Amino acid sequence: MPSLTENPGRTVVAAVIGLGSMGLGMARSMKRAGLDVVGYDISSAAIDRFVAVGGRGAATPANAAKNADIVVSVVVNSAQTEAVLFGTHGVAEAMKSKAVFISSATMDPAVACDLSQRAEALGFHYLDAPISGGATKAVNGDLTIMASGSKQAFDAARPALDAMAGKVYELGDAAGTGAAFKMINQLLAGVHIAAACEAITFAAKQGLDLDKVYEVITASAGNSWMFENRVRHVLAGDYTPLSAIEIFVKDLGIVQDMARSERYPVPLVAAALQMYLAASGAGMGRDDDSSLARLYAQLSGAKLPGVNG
Amino acid sequence: MPSLTENPGRTVVAAVIGLGSMGLGMARSMKRAGLDVVGYDISSAAIDRFVAVGGRGAATPANAAKNADIVVSVVVNSAQTEAVLFGTHGVAEAMKSKAVFISSATMDPAVACDLSQRAEALGFHYLDAPISGGATKAVNGDLTIMASGSKQAFDAARPALDAMAGKVYELGDAAGTGAAFKMINQLLAGVHIAAACEAITFAAKQGLDLDKVYEVITASAGNSWMFENRVRHVLAGDYTPLSAIEIFVKDLGIVQDMARSERYPVPLVAAALQMYLAASGAGMGRDDDSSLARLYAQLSGAKLPGVNG
Numbered sequence: 351m352p353s354l355t356e357n358p359g360r361t362v363v364a365a366v367i368g369l370g371s372m373g374l375g376m377a378r379s380m381k382r383a384g385l386d387v388v389g390y391d392i393s394s395a396a397i398d399r400f401v402a403v404g405g406r407g408a409a410t411p412a413n414a415a416k417n418a419d420i421v422v423s424v425v426v427n428s429a430q431t432e433a434v435l436f437g438t439h440g441v442a443e444a445m446k447s448k449a450v451f452i453s454s455a456t457m458d459p460a461v462a463c464d465l466s467q468r469a470e471a472l473g474f475h476y477l478d479a480p481i482s483g484g485a486t487k488a489v490n491g492d493l494t495i496m497a498s499g500s501k502q503a504f505d506a507a508r509p510a511l512d513a514m515a516g517k518v519y520e521l522g523d524a525a526g527t528g529a530a531f532k533m534i535n536q537l538l539a540g541v542h543i544a545a546a547c548e549a550i551t552f553a554a555k556q557g558l559d560l561d562k563v564y565e566v567i568t569a570s571a572g573n574s575w576m577f578e579n580r581v582r583h584v585l586a587g588d589y590t591p592l593s594a595i596e597i598f599v600k601d602l603g604i605v606q607d608m609a610r611s612e613r614y615p616v617p618l619v620a621a622a623l624q625m626y627l628a629a630s631g632a633g634m635g636r637d638d639d640s641s642l643a644r645l646y647a648q649l650s651g652a653k654l655p656g657v658n659g
Numbered sequence: 660m661p662s663l664t665e666n667p668g669r670t671v672v673a674a675v676i677g678l679g680s681m682g683l684g685m686a687r688s689m690k691r692a693g694l695d696v697v698g699y700d701i702s703s704a705a706i707d708r709f710v711a712v713g714g715r716g717a718a719t720p721a722n723a724a725k726n727a728d729i730v731v732s733v734v735v736n737s738a739q740t741e742a743v744l745f746g747t748h749g750v751a752e753a754m755k756s757k758a759v760f761i762s763s764a765t766m767d768p769a770v771a772c773d774l775s776q777r778a779e780a781l782g783f784h785y786l787d788a789p790i791s792g793g794a795t796k797a798v799n800g801d802l803t804i805m806a807s808g809s810k811q812a813f814d815a816a817r818p819a820l821d822a823m824a825g826k827v828y829e830l831g832d833a834a835g836t837g838a839a840f841k842m843i844n845q846l847l848a849g850v851h852i853a854a855a856c857e858a859i860t861f862a863a864k865q866g867l868d869l870d871k872v873y874e875v876i877t878a879s880a881g882n883s884w885m886f887e888n889r890v891r892h893v894l895a896g897d898y899t900p901l902s903a904i905e906i907f908v909k910d911l912g913i914v915q916d917m918a919r920s921e922r923y924p925v926p927l928v929a930a931a932l933q934m935y936l937a938a939s940g941a942g943m944g945r946d947d948d949s950s951l952a953r954l955y956a957q958l959s960g961a962k963l964p965g966v967n968g
Contacts (some may be wrong), residue, residue, distance in 0.1 A: 361902075519871075519874075519875050527867070531867065531872065534858050534862050534876065534881070535879050535880065537857070537858050538853070538876065538882070541850070541857075542851065545846070545850040545851065548846070548925055549843050549846050552717075552846065552914075556921070557840050559831075562828075562830060562840075563843055567843065567844060569803070570791055571844065571848050572844035572846070572847030572851070572885075574847070575882045576881075577878050577883075605861075612864055612959075613862055614815075614961070615855055615959065616861065618853055618931060619859050620930065621858065621926040621927050621930035622926075622927060624926060640861075644728050650922060651922075
């Protein structure tokens with residue numbers, strides 16, 4: 351089956367549902383690549399922002415999907431994804447036959463499988479395609495996408511994937527595999543942020559030179575992508591949310607539920623999740639996930655830059 | 660004070676106490692740099708191996724230290740370091756005035772401070788200098804050293820540091836700071852190995868393609884130095900000890916004891932330490948630290964390469 355881009359003379363129509371910082375960036379990347387992009391968000395202000403940069407707005411998800419070859423869902427979790435698909439004025443009631451629904455939310459692989467089966471029963475394709483990378487990569491078309499689905503789903507999605515991603519991992523022919531890879535990444539990311547905050551605040555408690563700790567650790571075997579990235583926020587005392595505590599309350603919660611269901615013990619995840627819950631309970635749920643360092647400081651009297659020291 | 664290398668015509672004499680894979684490599688690096696090196700080990704076979712590559716052997720630590728400008732202690736922990744210094748035929752009874760004792764074992768910073776004070780009271784210098792890097796870096800003179808101590812200790816130690824290390828972090832003028840930095844590194848390293856093993860075995864439990872998981876994670880935000888390094892052992896099914904489970908039983912135990920003493924909570928360390936203890940209790944204490952993956956497989960029925968799958 352030829353991909354849609356191989357059909358000369360016809361502009362591919364893409365709908366983006368969810369125009370937050372990620373969805374707006376992805377919509378703009380697709381416009382820049384020459385797709386005709388229509389956007390929907392529950393916030394009319396978000397739609398207005400997209401219209402202000404030349405996009406088209408729609409009144410409902412179904413309206414956005416009506417003539418679309420590709421629908422990209424950029425919402426937070428599986429419940430929102432299900433509502434986008436099958437809720438009132440959901441896209442499923444309007445999807446063209448053979449069009450593709452690209453789901454980017456992080457979710458339990460079993461839920462991704464279920465949504466995919468329900469989509470295919472209605473005659474459209476489903477690509478399980480969680481994303482990695484922040485808002486800057488979204489607007490630059492440089493996301494990493496961990497995707498799985500049928501060949502037909504990949505073929506139909508290709509113009510959008512090419513526009514949005516710097517790297518697409520094609521991980522198998524069944525929905526759920528992309529989600530499973532993303533959950534392995536989130537397991538590690540969530541534990542590494544907690545470890546980074548436990549370590550840097552322990553260094554602070556001992557009165558070590560934290561800039562020197564950062565220099566030494568990032569050049570040593572104790573380094574992680576998250577230590578290198580998030581400890582910068584701690585050293586700057588800047589907890590503006592780039593990714594919030596609540597994201598890992600959600601994602602490590604999914605990992606823990608999956609693991610319990612599969613009879614697989616996850617003691618590191620369990621310990622980290624308790625710290626994210628405590629940070630949220632202490633009022634930092636919407637702050638940057640590096641706020642775990644502030645929690646450790648509260649619990650120990652350690653002094654951190656811009657917090658209490 | 661001029662360093663010893665600035666005293667023309669006189670060969671610096673260095674003693675190495677502990678000629679295991681690390682100590683032997685460090686002794687050879689110093690010989691290659693032109694130092695006169697004498698070695699001691701409790702195993703006469705280890706001394707023989709050093710003599711076979713052109714080194715001089717000694718009958719006791721005190722004998723090795725007798726004419727040395729620099730004594731490098733390459734033993735496992737603080738108890739062995741104390742024995743090397745102050746035990747029967749220990750180096751302290753023979754150290755020349757103004758010579759320097761370089762301690763490379765990972766230990767509680769408070770113990771490093773105590774040993775340093777006792778050394779200085781006897782008229783010789785003490786450099787707190789934990790090392791990072793494996794046997795290959797030791798023999799190539801390319802270790803990383805996290806050092807603290809007086810200017811006199813650094814000056815006296817310089818010919819040995821230059822010969823053994825690719826990078827020397829000078830972290831302060833008091834013993835204990837080097838040890839504290841090393842403990843922060845070990846906290847992170849120990850937690851990251853446990854997280855890597857929890858994650859890769861969870862991927863195995865779900866039947867994911869583990870080589871693909873390795874490819875995706877090492878290019879993603881979930882990566883760590885330890886994931887990248889240790890998961891290779893898991894994929895190869897090779898648990899030959901490069902660094903053993905017992906090392907982290909020891910090092911995370913030190914972190915936990917330090918943290919308890921300072922009233923600092925370390926839930927991630929605590930969870931990881933339990934897994935190292937379980938691996939040791941299950942008979943894997945002397946195997947590679949990536950054996951935590953085999954433990955997770957035992958506890959969950961996951962299939963790993965070369966183990967049960």
